[in-house]
Amino acid sequence: DAGITQSPRHKVTETGTPVTLRCHQTENHRYMYWYRQDPGHGLRLIHYSYGVKDTDKGEVSDGYSVSRSKTEDFLLTLESATSSQTSVYFCAIRGITGPNTEAFFGQGTRLTVV
Amino acid sequence: GDSVTQMEGPVTLSEEAFLTINCTYTATGYPSLFWYVQYPGEGLQLLLKATKADDKGSNKGFEATYRKETTSFHLEKGSVQVSDSAVYFCALSVESGNQFYFGTGTSLTVIP
Secondary structure, three states: OOOEEEEOOEEEEOOOOOEEEEEEEOOOOOEEEEEEEEOOOEEEEEEEEEEOOEEEEOOOOOOEEEEEEEOOEEEEEEOOOOHHHOEEEEEEEEOOOOOOOOOEEOOOEEEEEO | OOEEEEOOOOEEEEOOOOEEEOEEEEOOOOOEEEEEEEOOOOOEEEEEEEOOOOOEEEEOOEEEEOEOOOOEOOEEEOOOOHHHOEEEEEEEEOOOOOOEEEOOOEEEEEEO
Protein backbone atom coordinates (compact mmCIF):
# COMPACT_ATOMS: atom_id res chain seq x y z
CA ASP A 1 0.00 0.00 0.00
CA ALA A 2 1.14 3.53 -0.78
CA GLY A 3 2.24 5.42 2.32
CA ILE A 4 -0.44 8.05 2.68
CA THR A 5 -1.80 9.17 6.02
CA GLN A 6 -4.65 11.57 6.47
CA SER A 7 -5.35 13.28 9.78
CA PRO A 8 -7.65 13.57 11.48
CA ARG A 9 -9.84 10.70 10.28
CA HIS A 10 -12.96 12.24 11.76
CA LYS A 11 -13.74 15.78 12.84
CA VAL A 12 -16.80 17.69 13.97
CA THR A 13 -16.50 21.45 13.93
CA GLU A 14 -18.72 24.47 14.25
CA THR A 15 -19.78 26.79 11.46
CA GLY A 16 -17.38 29.69 11.05
CA THR A 17 -14.33 28.03 12.55
CA PRO A 18 -11.15 27.35 10.56
CA VAL A 19 -10.21 23.72 9.98
CA THR A 20 -7.00 22.19 8.63
CA LEU A 21 -6.72 18.69 7.25
CA ARG A 22 -3.35 17.08 6.75
CA CYS A 23 -2.10 14.65 4.15
CA HIS A 24 1.29 13.07 4.73
CA GLN A 25 3.07 10.78 2.24
CA THR A 26 6.21 8.70 2.50
CA GLU A 27 6.52 7.94 -1.24
CA ASN A 28 8.29 11.15 -2.28
CA HIS A 29 5.66 11.61 -4.99
CA ARG A 30 5.57 14.96 -6.75
CA TYR A 31 1.82 15.32 -7.25
CA MET A 32 -0.71 15.57 -4.44
CA TYR A 33 -4.45 16.16 -4.65
CA TRP A 34 -7.37 16.97 -2.41
CA TYR A 35 -10.82 15.69 -3.39
CA ARG A 36 -14.17 15.80 -1.70
CA GLN A 37 -16.70 13.00 -2.04
CA ASP A 38 -20.41 13.69 -1.88
CA PRO A 39 -23.40 11.53 -2.80
CA GLY A 40 -24.40 12.05 -6.40
CA HIS A 41 -21.23 13.94 -7.23
CA GLY A 42 -18.53 11.33 -6.99
CA LEU A 43 -15.09 12.81 -6.39
CA ARG A 44 -14.48 16.47 -7.14
CA LEU A 45 -11.06 18.06 -7.18
CA ILE A 46 -10.51 20.90 -4.72
CA HIS A 47 -6.83 21.75 -5.18
CA TYR A 48 -3.72 19.99 -6.30
CA SER A 49 0.02 20.46 -6.01
CA TYR A 50 2.74 19.70 -8.54
CA GLY A 51 5.66 20.48 -6.25
CA VAL A 52 6.71 22.29 -3.11
CA LYS A 53 4.96 25.66 -3.03
CA ASP A 54 3.33 24.91 -6.41
CA THR A 55 -0.43 24.53 -6.23
CA ASP A 56 -3.43 25.06 -8.46
CA LYS A 57 -7.19 25.16 -8.12
CA GLY A 58 -9.61 22.42 -8.98
CA GLU A 59 -13.28 22.62 -9.84
CA VAL A 60 -14.57 23.28 -6.30
CA SER A 61 -11.85 25.44 -4.71
CA ASP A 62 -14.01 28.24 -3.28
CA GLY A 63 -13.72 28.36 0.51
CA TYR A 64 -10.57 26.23 0.57
CA SER A 65 -6.87 26.98 0.57
CA VAL A 66 -3.86 24.69 0.49
CA SER A 67 -0.21 24.77 1.32
CA ARG A 68 2.74 22.56 0.56
CA SER A 69 5.95 23.56 2.28
CA LYS A 70 7.48 20.08 2.14
CA THR A 71 7.24 17.30 -0.41
CA GLU A 72 5.61 14.99 2.09
CA ASP A 73 2.85 17.25 3.45
CA PHE A 74 -0.15 18.82 1.77
CA LEU A 75 -2.51 20.79 3.97
CA LEU A 76 -6.10 21.69 3.19
CA THR A 77 -7.62 24.60 5.12
CA LEU A 78 -11.24 25.59 5.34
CA GLU A 79 -10.96 29.27 6.18
CA SER A 80 -14.41 29.50 7.76
CA ALA A 81 -16.25 26.21 7.72
CA THR A 82 -19.81 26.07 6.41
CA SER A 83 -22.37 23.27 6.50
CA SER A 84 -21.95 22.79 2.74
CA GLN A 85 -18.40 21.68 3.42
CA THR A 86 -19.60 18.65 5.37
CA SER A 87 -18.11 15.87 3.30
CA VAL A 88 -15.54 13.12 3.11
CA TYR A 89 -12.15 14.45 2.01
CA PHE A 90 -9.58 12.32 0.24
CA CYS A 91 -5.96 12.98 -0.44
CA ALA A 92 -4.27 11.33 -3.41
CA ILE A 93 -0.70 11.16 -4.65
CA ARG A 94 0.89 10.46 -8.00
CA GLY A 95 4.52 9.99 -8.88
CA ILE A 96 4.70 11.49 -12.32
CA THR A 97 2.34 13.20 -14.65
CA GLY A 98 1.18 11.60 -17.82
CA PRO A 99 -1.98 9.68 -18.45
CA ASN A 100 -0.68 6.22 -17.70
CA THR A 101 0.06 6.58 -14.03
CA GLU A 102 -2.53 5.87 -11.41
CA ALA A 103 -3.22 7.86 -8.28
CA PHE A 104 -3.06 6.38 -4.79
CA PHE A 105 -5.59 7.45 -2.20
CA GLY A 106 -5.58 7.94 1.53
CA GLN A 107 -8.25 6.57 3.85
CA GLY A 108 -10.26 9.78 3.96
CA THR A 109 -11.29 12.34 6.55
CA ARG A 110 -14.95 12.61 7.47
CA LEU A 111 -15.70 16.25 8.31
CA THR A 112 -18.99 17.37 9.81
CA VAL A 113 -19.75 21.07 10.14
CA VAL A 114 -22.55 21.80 12.60
CA GLY B 1 -14.22 19.31 -21.61
CA ASP B 2 -12.99 16.01 -20.32
CA SER B 3 -15.54 14.00 -18.42
CA VAL B 4 -16.78 10.56 -17.47
CA THR B 5 -20.39 9.41 -17.39
CA GLN B 6 -21.10 6.39 -15.31
CA MET B 7 -24.10 4.14 -14.89
CA GLU B 8 -26.41 5.22 -12.10
CA GLY B 9 -26.81 2.95 -9.13
CA PRO B 10 -27.38 1.39 -6.82
CA VAL B 11 -27.05 -2.07 -8.30
CA THR B 12 -28.11 -5.16 -6.38
CA LEU B 13 -27.20 -8.62 -7.63
CA SER B 14 -27.38 -12.13 -6.34
CA GLU B 15 -24.15 -14.01 -5.77
CA GLU B 16 -22.73 -15.55 -8.98
CA ALA B 17 -24.66 -13.16 -11.23
CA PHE B 18 -23.03 -11.35 -14.15
CA LEU B 19 -22.05 -7.73 -13.58
CA THR B 20 -21.81 -4.87 -16.04
CA ILE B 21 -21.27 -1.27 -15.00
CA ASN B 22 -21.31 1.14 -17.93
CA CYS B 23 -18.84 3.95 -18.36
CA THR B 24 -18.48 6.35 -21.27
CA TYR B 25 -16.08 9.22 -21.60
CA THR B 26 -15.40 12.47 -23.40
CA ALA B 27 -11.80 13.50 -23.80
CA THR B 28 -9.39 15.34 -25.99
CA GLY B 29 -6.44 13.40 -27.24
CA TYR B 30 -5.78 9.87 -26.04
CA PRO B 31 -6.73 9.34 -22.43
CA SER B 32 -5.97 6.47 -20.12
CA LEU B 33 -8.94 4.89 -18.38
CA PHE B 34 -9.23 3.47 -14.90
CA TRP B 35 -11.62 1.66 -12.61
CA TYR B 36 -11.28 2.29 -8.90
CA VAL B 37 -13.09 0.44 -6.10
CA GLN B 38 -14.03 1.80 -2.70
CA TYR B 39 -14.93 -0.62 0.07
CA PRO B 40 -16.99 0.69 3.00
CA GLY B 41 -15.05 3.11 5.17
CA GLU B 42 -11.96 3.03 2.97
CA GLY B 43 -10.23 5.08 0.33
CA LEU B 44 -10.20 4.29 -3.37
CA GLN B 45 -8.06 1.49 -4.70
CA LEU B 46 -7.05 0.94 -8.29
CA LEU B 47 -8.90 -2.06 -9.71
CA LEU B 48 -7.66 -2.00 -13.30
CA LYS B 49 -6.57 0.32 -16.06
CA ALA B 50 -6.09 0.53 -19.83
CA THR B 51 -3.82 3.02 -21.51
CA LYS B 52 -4.67 2.73 -25.20
CA ALA B 53 -7.48 1.73 -27.50
CA ASP B 54 -8.41 -1.97 -27.53
CA ASP B 55 -6.42 -2.63 -24.36
CA LYS B 56 -8.13 -4.84 -21.83
CA GLY B 57 -7.50 -4.27 -18.15
CA SER B 58 -8.18 -7.12 -15.76
CA ASN B 59 -7.86 -7.87 -12.06
CA LYS B 60 -9.63 -10.10 -9.50
CA GLY B 61 -11.98 -11.45 -12.18
CA PHE B 62 -13.00 -7.98 -13.35
CA GLU B 63 -12.37 -6.85 -16.91
CA ALA B 64 -12.82 -3.70 -18.97
CA THR B 65 -11.92 -3.00 -22.59
CA TYR B 66 -10.96 0.43 -23.87
CA ARG B 67 -13.28 1.04 -26.85
CA LYS B 68 -12.31 4.18 -28.73
CA GLU B 69 -15.06 3.80 -31.33
CA THR B 70 -17.79 3.89 -28.69
CA THR B 71 -15.79 5.94 -26.13
CA SER B 72 -16.56 3.35 -23.51
CA PHE B 73 -14.84 1.39 -20.75
CA HIS B 74 -17.50 -0.88 -19.27
CA LEU B 75 -16.64 -2.96 -16.21
CA GLU B 76 -17.63 -6.63 -16.24
CA LYS B 77 -17.36 -9.64 -14.01
CA GLY B 78 -18.72 -13.06 -14.82
CA SER B 79 -19.67 -14.16 -11.32
CA VAL B 80 -19.87 -11.68 -8.47
CA GLN B 81 -19.30 -12.49 -4.82
CA VAL B 82 -20.58 -10.90 -1.64
CA SER B 83 -17.08 -9.52 -1.10
CA ASP B 84 -17.42 -7.47 -4.32
CA SER B 85 -19.97 -5.20 -2.62
CA ALA B 86 -18.45 -1.74 -2.92
CA VAL B 87 -18.64 1.51 -4.86
CA TYR B 88 -16.97 1.50 -8.28
CA PHE B 89 -15.61 4.61 -9.96
CA CYS B 90 -14.64 5.04 -13.57
CA ALA B 91 -11.93 7.64 -14.20
CA LEU B 92 -9.82 9.08 -16.96
CA SER B 93 -6.53 10.88 -17.23
CA VAL B 94 -5.54 12.87 -20.28
CA GLU B 95 -2.15 13.44 -21.83
CA SER B 96 -2.12 17.16 -21.40
CA GLY B 97 -3.10 17.50 -17.77
CA ASN B 98 -2.28 16.49 -14.24
CA GLN B 99 -5.79 15.65 -13.22
CA PHE B 100 -8.09 12.68 -13.00
CA TYR B 101 -11.74 12.98 -13.91
CA PHE B 102 -14.08 10.69 -12.00
CA GLY B 103 -17.56 9.42 -12.61
CA THR B 104 -20.16 9.70 -9.87
CA GLY B 105 -19.64 6.13 -8.69
CA THR B 106 -21.88 3.06 -8.81
CA SER B 107 -22.78 1.27 -5.61
CA LEU B 108 -22.91 -2.51 -5.91
CA THR B 109 -24.48 -4.79 -3.33
CA VAL B 110 -24.21 -8.55 -3.77
CA ILE B 111 -26.61 -10.65 -1.74
CA PRO B 112 -26.05 -14.32 -0.88
